[in-house]
Amino acid sequence: MRSQRGAVSAWLLSSLLILATILTVGAFFVLKWRPEVASEHGRGVDRMITYIIFAAGFIFVVGHLVLSTFLVKFGGKGTAAYKPMTHKTEMLFTIGPVVFMVAVSELGVLAIGGPVWNQVYTHKPDDLVVDITAKQYEWISRYPGKDGKFGRKRPDLFDDQENPLGLDRKDPDAKDDIVVRGAVYLPVGKGAWFNIQSWDVLHSFNVPVLRAKQDAVPGLTTHTRIVPTAVGRYEISCAEICGPGHYRMRGFVNVKSEADFAKWLKSQVGWFE
Amino acid sequence: MAIAQAVETGKAGHQAHGRDHGHPAGFIRKYIFSTDHKVIGVQYLLMAMLMSVVGLGLSLWFRVQLAWPGKAAMTPEQYVAIVTMHGTIMIFFVVSLALSSGLGNFSIPLQVGARDMAYPFLNMLSFWIIVPASAIMILSFFVEGGAAAGGWTAYPPLSALSGFGKVPRGSPGSGMGQTLWLLAMALFIVSFTMGGLNYVATILNLRARGMSLMRMPLTVWTYFVAALLGLLSFPALTAAAIMLLLDRHLGTSFFLPSGLVVSGQQAANVGGTPLLFQHLFWFLGHPEVYVLVLPAIGIAFDVIAAFSRRPPHGYKTSVWALLIIAFLGMIVWGHHMFTSGMNPFLGKYFSIATLLITAPFAVLGVNLLASLWRARIRFTTSMLFALGLISAVGTGGIGGLFLATATADLHFHDTYFVVGHFHLMIGVVTMTGTFAGIYYWFPKMFGRHMNETLGKLHFWGTFIGAFALFVIQHFQGFGGMTRRYFEYSADYVQPALALNPAVTWFAFLAVGAQIPFFFNFFWSMFKGKKAEANPWEATTLEWTTATPVPHGNWERLPVVSGKPYGYAEGANGDAHRMQNAEA
Amino acid sequence: MNSTAVTGHEAATHESEPGFYGTSWQKLMMWWFIIGDAILFGSFLAAYGFSRISAVNWPDRTQMFSLNFITVMTFTLITSSATMATAVAASRRGDRKAAFNFTMATAVGGLAFLGMQAYEWYHLIHNGARMDTNPWGAPAFGAYFFAITGFHGSHVASGVLILLITAWNAKRGKSGPEGVELTGLYWHFVDLVWVFVFGCFYLI
């Protein structure tokens, strides 16, 4: 009776594990599990993720197959047919996984991930520079205007309605700065270098479709570089808890064709003009 | 000279042990203010069960909100507070208490052959500090502004903007609730540090004769490594918490930078940086993961050995893997901060260093699996949980590959992938380990068996519910679904969002499965089937003493003569050899 | 006694493996407490170093402190460490009187140090230094200075308390060499921390 009960458990657990494996792997094929990608480095990020999916999936599947096989094969009553392994086999079972894991994981991060990581944090000279400022619960973007220079932001001049960036009317650099609330405009195919700042608490400039994510840290300027590859309107979702309104801290990245972007830029007037 | 020292040691030891040994003690001394490690262990377990009701209840509440927005009667303010408190309570007041403090207290002295912890009075104090800490944590819901709402990580400036004095208020939960949160955490750290000191001293100095380090059961090894990690890493959080309190109440600027403008109000702070807190926090936070996960794996090794009737594979390599994990665990905290604005060079370093940890973890995983090779598995509830742990460790572990790779983390950071991953590791792995331990040691604790049928019900519900729940969350993370959101509206998140009701149903299953466990636990305590001294025919020292375990654990302390796992010995491999068997 | 109850004496000598560190569990716990506390101070000082490096200009130390005065403070603490070591040695030899006297001398040294620190704080506060501001530049200086020296001072204060209890116990013969040694370890650790605090705040 008891041995039968044991066998039932063995079959149950092992078929459950196989089922879980099949469902998990199957879900990758069935589910629309990744948002579309619309940036240059985003493709690299996806390449990296795909690589890990295969590496991790291999371990996941093999591990669960071995586990379920063992359960059925060695479940039940009686005595174990165990014999101590020779030192050599044991070392093989230790060094093998170590070499495999280190090789697979480090290879991925060095060969595929590293270059993409560098891409995200390297400022190229002809990049369009965009200034992003976060505050509870809003994204504000700024372009330097005709003079190509950003004016200084002064906390004492901050006014939520009139002057959300605390720009100085007397500062010649600030005069033609273009300020856009809740949206960012980018030309397609051109690199954009972001200076990201925050007025109050931590926020995170997160555009999943562009695979961009960089915290906005008060007191610090953080950077990220995006080269959009497709025209469209992509949502910014704050990804660092910033208070009860965290969930409604939205914004949009509008990627336009180069001509459209130039037209848009021309139509904008400076904050103090 | 050495003798004089020994006499002194003996005196102190005698004071500690002799205090209530051999005397009939009243109910209060025996069960409430007891210095007996077994009683304290059970007290911790009960405390954890009590707190788990709160922690799990909160999780169900916000799961309803997430699956069916608007149906949970909850405001966004309450939502962030509930999420924060769920995290804090579950990590520190449920998992840490049940696994590290509860089962650790019960099993360590019994497994190393000691009469009690090195310093039983300190041990009692550790527990009684947890009581006010838990009370403060729960009471913080009812103060002005509600409970802490800055996430369990309590990142400043949100957590530092208290609204006291000249400091502006960041959010409703940043007021008194956050202060009480810090206070409760400070008490927790004090208690946990004292507990860790006791563990280290007991394991290093009070082992029975013959119990060399390499003869310790793997459970003890993992508790030892975890205690060392805790002692090395918790001070960083202590420092951070003190600085955060000063920022909140005395107007200092450790973490608050110049030029802060909070809801239109300009702050007077100059010169701090929020990144500093993140570094200090994760200097604790990452080792804390291993503090929680490793003992669960250790228990699984013991349980699997006992129910597969053979020694675990690769004892020595497992021990070395543990030590390497501990070392690497101390130097990789930055992988929680890839997108935090940390220097990109550090991102690369932390990525490469973190991925090295996969190697010792692979060794542990292979050893766990290989321990089933040519075994005769008995499917008790305890064993089922240990087997579930193998699956969860593997599944959760490979999720770590994604998050440790900085480039991939650009997509996954602060999404449900992270949520799914760490719930698998410090939720499912730790709890399956804990349950395996509870079902395994329950006969030793109370002299009675837990009901197997209810136990199996508990296992299937927990395992299916938890596994499905958190694996689906991985997929939601792939879809870019951000965490800590009250509601979702973005286009890209819609496919992931469709999975939310399923997640909530599985959450109900996993939490509902705990009802038979609670019932089973208390019912079996009084009405369960009577257990003999060694019901599982296990070989480690705790099974060599009588059940119920007498005060002082043994009449005469055992003398250890061999390996901890003397299974499959004898001519046909059908005998088992107790660790203290005559040679 | 051994026949009626199995005592800790047995547990620590006859029935247990020799300690891994070759010490008693009390000493081992004290050491690990010290290691943990060292990391606590290490975190504080690391944060201080971080702030100081990232600050635009850090106040000039000669403006704020009287180095001679601080040196006297340091001397006091180092001397108290030496008397403590002597007390431990005396206690080991069984010289209870010397152990008591030197422990008391250490406590007096600790109190003198606390007094001087209080004077120094008074002096700085009098000159306008606060937790959140100070007249010499980077406000972080005040925060770190008061937090770290205050935290160290609280260690000294608790150390003095422990010293007095130890001295009292040593005199009555209740605390043997082991107890004095543990107190000594803690006291030397407090001295050790001061070496770093002294170096980081007053010298570098």
Place this chain on the structure above:
Amino acid sequence: MSDTHAAHVEASYRSYWIAWAILLVLTLVMISISTKAFLIGGILLKSVIIGAWFMHLKHERAILIWSVVAGILFAGFLFLVIHFDAGTSLL
């Protein structure tokens, strides 16, 4: 163990006061020379003297010494890592 212990106890009174003298001299030298490298070296030397003589680490097992050193190294590593972040400009 007991023999060596007794021997060092006999010698200890004097050794403590020698250590004390060295520490005092070192402190005096340190306040007069303000080269950063020298100061850091001085701090480390002083802490080694206090640890080795006053705290008896000299006479403890290597494993205890290494435990202490490991703790301090981890704290040092914390500083080493976070200082990379200090170079970023403040607003």
